[in-house]
Amino acid sequence: MPGTDPERPPASEARPDPQGRVSRRALFGTAAGGLAALAGGVAAATTLGDGDESPSGAIPFHGPHQAGILTPRQRHVRMAAFDLRTHTDRGRASALLLRWTAAAERLTRGEVPDPRREPPGSRAAETGVLTGTAPARLTLTFGLGPGFFDRPGLTEARPDALAPLPAFPDDRLNPAHCDGHLLVQIGSDDAFVTTHVLRTLQRLAHGEARLRWTMTGFTAADGRRNLMGQIDGTNNPDPRRALLAGPDVPPWLRGGSYVVIRRIRMLLDHWDTLPPAHREQALGRRAVDGAPLTGGTERTPVDLAAVRPDGVPVIAANAHVRLAAPADDRAAVMFRRSWSYHDGLRPDGTPDAGLLFTAWQQDPRTAFVPVQRRLARGDALSRYLVHEASAVFAVPGGVRPGGYPAQELLEG
Amino acid sequence: MPGTDPERPPASEARPDPQGRVSRRALFGTAAGGLAALAGGVAAATTLGDGDESPSGAIPFHGPHQAGILTPRQRHVRMAAFDLRTHTDRGRASALLLRWTAAAERLTRGEVPDPRREPPGSRAAETGVLTGTAPARLTLTFGLGPGFFDRPGLTEARPDALAPLPAFPDDRLNPAHCDGHLLVQIGSDDAFVTTHVLRTLQRLAHGEARLRWTMTGFTAADGRRNLMGQIDGTNNPDPRRALLAGPDVPPWLRGGSYVVIRRIRMLLDHWDTLPPAHREQALGRRAVDGAPLTGGTERTPVDLAAVRPDGVPVIAANAHVRLAAPADDRAAVMFRRSWSYHDGLRPDGTPDAGLLFTAWQQDPRTAFVPVQRRLARGDALSRYLVHEASAVFAVPGGVRPGGYPAQELLEG
Numbered sequence: 001m002p003g004t005d006p007e008r009p010p011a012s013e014a015r016p017d018p019q020g021r022v023s024r025r026a027l028f029g030t031a032a033g034g035l036a037a038l039a040g041g042v043a044a045a046t047t048l049g050d051g052d053e054s055p056s057g058a059i060p061f062h063g064p065h066q067a068g069i070l071t072p073r074q075r076h077v078r079m080a081a082f083d084l085r086t087h088t089d090r091g092r093a094s095a096l097l098l099r100w101t102a103a104a105e106r107l108t109r110g111e112v113p114d115p116r117r118e119p120p121g122s123r124a125a126e127t128g129v130l131t132g133t134a135p136a137r138l139t140l141t142f143g144l145g146p147g148f149f150d151r152p153g154l155t156e157a158r159p160d161a162l163a164p165l166p167a168f169p170d171d172r173l174n175p176a177h178c179d180g181h182l183l184v185q186i187g188s189d190d191a192f193v194t195t196h197v198l199r200t201l202q203r204l205a206h207g208e209a210r211l212r213w214t215m216t217g218f219t220a221a222d223g224r225r226n227l228m229g230q231i232d233g234t235n236n237p238d239p240r241r242a243l244l245a246g247p248d249v250p251p252w253l254r255g256g257s258y259v260v261i262r263r264i265r266m267l268l269d270h271w272d273t274l275p276p277a278h279r280e281q282a283l284g285r286r287a288v289d290g291a292p293l294t295g296g297t298e299r300t301p302v303d304l305a306a307v308r309p310d311g312v313p314v315i316a317a318n319a320h321v322r323l324a325a326p327a328d329d330r331a332a333v334m335f336r337r338s339w340s341y342h343d344g345l346r347p348d349g350t351p352d353a354g355l356l357f358t359a360w361q362q363d364p365r366t367a368f369v370p371v372q373r374r375l376a377r378g379d380a381l382s383r384y385l386v387h388e389a390s391a392v393f394a395v396p397g398g399v400r401p402g403g404y405p406a407q408e409l410l411e412g
Numbered sequence: 413m414p415g416t417d418p419e420r421p422p423a424s425e426a427r428p429d430p431q432g433r434v435s436r437r438a439l440f441g442t443a444a445g446g447l448a449a450l451a452g453g454v455a456a457a458t459t460l461g462d463g464d465e466s467p468s469g470a471i472p473f474h475g476p477h478q479a480g481i482l483t484p485r486q487r488h489v490r491m492a493a494f495d496l497r498t499h500t501d502r503g504r505a506s507a508l509l510l511r512w513t514a515a516a517e518r519l520t521r522g523e524v525p526d527p528r529r530e531p532p533g534s535r536a537a538e539t540g541v542l543t544g545t546a547p548a549r550l551t552l553t554f555g556l557g558p559g560f561f562d563r564p565g566l567t568e569a570r571p572d573a574l575a576p577l578p579a580f581p582d583d584r585l586n587p588a589h590c591d592g593h594l595l596v597q598i599g600s601d602d603a604f605v606t607t608h609v610l611r612t613l614q615r616l617a618h619g620e621a622r623l624r625w626t627m628t629g630f631t632a633a634d635g636r637r638n639l640m641g642q643i644d645g646t647n648n649p650d651p652r653r654a655l656l657a658g659p660d661v662p663p664w665l666r667g668g669s670y671v672v673i674r675r676i677r678m679l680l681d682h683w684d685t686l687p688p689a690h691r692e693q694a695l696g697r698r699a700v701d702g703a704p705l706t707g708g709t710e711r712t713p714v715d716l717a718a719v720r721p722d723g724v725p726v727i728a729a730n731a732h733v734r735l736a737a738p739a740d741d742r743a744a745v746m747f748r749r750s751w752s753y754h755d756g757l758r759p760d761g762t763p764d765a766g767l768l769f770t771a772w773q774q775d776p777r778t779a780f781v782p783v784q785r786r787l788a789r790g791d792a793l794s795r796y797l798v799h800e801a802s803a804v805f806a807v808p809g810g811v812r813p814g815g816y817p818a819q820e821l822l823e824g
Contacts, residue, residue: 075603076603123685124681124684124685125684125685125688126684127640127641127683127684127688127691127699128637128641128699128700129637129638129639129640129641130632130635130637131635131637131641131700132634132635132637133632133633133634133635133637134633134634136633189633190632190633191487191488191603191630192630192631192632192633192635192752193632195630195639195752195754195765196639198754199639199680199684199763199765202763203684210761211757211761213756213757214756214757215756216754216756218603218604218607219604220542220545220602220604220605221545221546221548221601221602221604222544222545222546223542223543223544223545223604225540225541225542225543225544225545226541227541227607227608227611228539228541229539229540229541229543268611269536271539272536272537272538272539272611272615273535273536273537276537276539279539287539287540288540288543340604340607342607342610342628343755343756344625344626344627344628344755345623345625345626349622349623351611351614353607353611
């Protein structure tokens with residue numbers, strides 16, 4: 001859980017409600033100026049802000065950013081990575097993304113995909129699984145992995161920031177659950193919806209891309225604790241600080257972001273045997289309310305310099321909150337959007353459970369990578385965590401009606 | 413999906429609302445007499461009916477039946493089977509069930525388990541994961557498998573109806589996901605709750621029982637379709653018809669039931685390529701509304717004798733609705749309570765998805781077993797289904813305050 005604690009109040013406060021959800025009004029009502037500025041090259045922003053929600057729980061697919069970044073975290077997520085087929089060139093990738101977009105527009109409205117837009121040569125069809133089921137704040141967020149660019153006409157277009165992540169000490173990655181050419185993050189308050197939406201995308205990828213991996217996560221309806229019992233997401237920055245803007249950003253990425261995904265297994269059987277004080281010291285916060293061990297409430301900044309009467313630092317040298325605090329404020333900003341998972345038992349009988357962690361940022365090289373380097377070296381929490389899956393994607397900016405993600409890249 | 417269609421209106425109608433939930437008032441307001449009769453040997457029925465729900469979403473653990481049978485199906489379930497240790501005799505099993513009960517009473521009220529009731533010798537403790545999280549209609553339902561009775565003082569007490577299930581044609585069971593000495597069905601509208609409740613039970617089983625398998629399922633918030641797109645649970649009988657009563661039933665089982673659990677994988681990649689008419693004929697119902705192919709609405713009885721002008725039966729000889737229809741009405745009554753699952757990809761890239769099916773009945777030998785024998789032989793749906801896990805449990809009657817499930821058995 002790198003960056004659980006950047007220890008910096010967001011520039012523009014978007015307070016969570018008692019359910020831990022950020023009010024859409026707080027985020028968008030008062031921040032129209034900032035949003036418009038961030039929208040950058042996206043000319044035709046819709047009148048609906050990202051995250052505005054219809055009474056049926058439909059979140060618009062179109063907007064200045066892809067939904068699923070600023071959108072308050074849904075209760076369920078299904079992450080999936082696809083690999084393009086060898087024959088899938090720039091033009092065919094473009095057709096695939098357009099097909100997925102057409103389906104996403106309908107699915108997010110609670111409609112069945114258009115049967116006339118099945119891929120050529122596919123015998124499979126929609127079976128109406130979601131008929132009568134509300135989208136429940138469904139969002140689909142598409143991303144491009146480093147490998148996406150390994151084809152003619154795209155090799156030069158890979159942004160420098162989209163480098164494969166370096167190896168970190170103690171990573172125990174399963175390559176089959178890492179990387180991928182295309183990311184789809186499917187979020188909804190209904191696990192049945194995320195499940196069938198993934199099936200739909202898989203069907204529509206026929207002949208062009210193959211599902212490489214899929215992972216699920218969930219959150220409590222009204223809590224912010226993870227499976228270790230810690231309050232998660234304290235002092236998350238304003239998510240807009242993870243969005244890309246400015247003349248140096250290629251048009252297809254303006255209003256977009258970079259996302260790092262890590263599947264972090266928790267060694268819960270061990271964790272649950274630790275004395276409570278030991279658990280609190282590993283994090284640097286109190287279990288009961290998330291306040292720093294140096295006092296105050298959850299939102300009080302941690303006093304990293306505080307020492308006990310005997311001269312020992314209150315926040316240990318290897319406490320998570322100390323090591324996760326970024327050295328360089330501006331470049332290291334990460335917005336975290338994570339879910340718990342529990343996929344049953346390992347062959348050794350221990351739980352296959354933990355955190356499906358996502359970090360959104362303007363440049364992983366200055367944000368996730370240095371923070372995770374510090375954590376992997378000495379974080380007291382890390383001995384109870386195993387990083388088993390890892391991926392990084394560039395997340396294109398928002399989509400205009402008729403367009404699709406990364407259109408400027410693939411048609412440029 | 414044996415018994416998707418017993419084709420018989422329930423004796424006492426408990427109509428589902430548009431969300432497919434049975435009204436608690438319909439079930440309990442008008443049926444107090446029936447309930448009292450069924451309560452049988454349970455002397456101190458609480459004033460709250462099973463399924464009465466507090467405003468915070470707390471369903472009482474105590475009552476004439478265990479919660480989780482008559483309770484309207486929750487959105488999430490985690491099924492788990494435990495095996496007793498060799499040294500765990502009748503007395504130690506009794507202590508384990510009492511410890512689990514004490515935790516269940518608190519967890520279903522939204523409280524953390526009593527820290528003074530950790531098992532002897534265990535170093536693990538509660539880490540407060542559910543602090544601040546509502547139980548969201550949490551129920552815990554305990555059952556005893558055939559193997560539970562393989563210990564001194566219990567061998568003679570195993571009911572004849574609790575026989576291991578026979579092998580069925582085309583079963584492809586993974587023994588590691590079958591059977592078990594103890595069942596816990598953990599249902600809640602919150603997946604985070606079911607997850608940590610299982611962790612808690614596992615911790616409290618320290619030294620006495622080991623988690624053998626666990627499986628999860630989910631339902632749509634507002635739909636009754638399964639992942640094949642079929643409307644599920646049509647003509648489910650009144651669940652009270654699955655409850656045990658009468659002088660021949662041992663006291664610990666009065667008000668209880670027998671549950672068969674089957675994890676039925678769906679070969680969705682194949683299913684999705686079938687022509688819509690072929691899919692409807694395999695089931696015998698229309699996809700759009702669940703009405704029989706012989707006409708009417710979802711609740712219209714199927715006319716198994718109807719023939720087309722050319723003399724061919726409208727409902728094919730191998731249609732699921734025909735084969736699932738019980739030969740003997742009374743003895744074959746099964747109440748189904750099922751969830752979908754999708755656990756990612758198989759090594760061959762196909763989805764590991766399907767139905768976590770449960771059937772509740774008075775005797776599996778006259779209900780589930782003959783129905784499944786017919787289905788396994790010729791059901792047109794069965795070529796798209798693979799039964800991969802199977803278990804049967806006796807589910808004791810309801811628990812009085814201070815008691816625990818199967819108390820009369822273990823202290824008798």
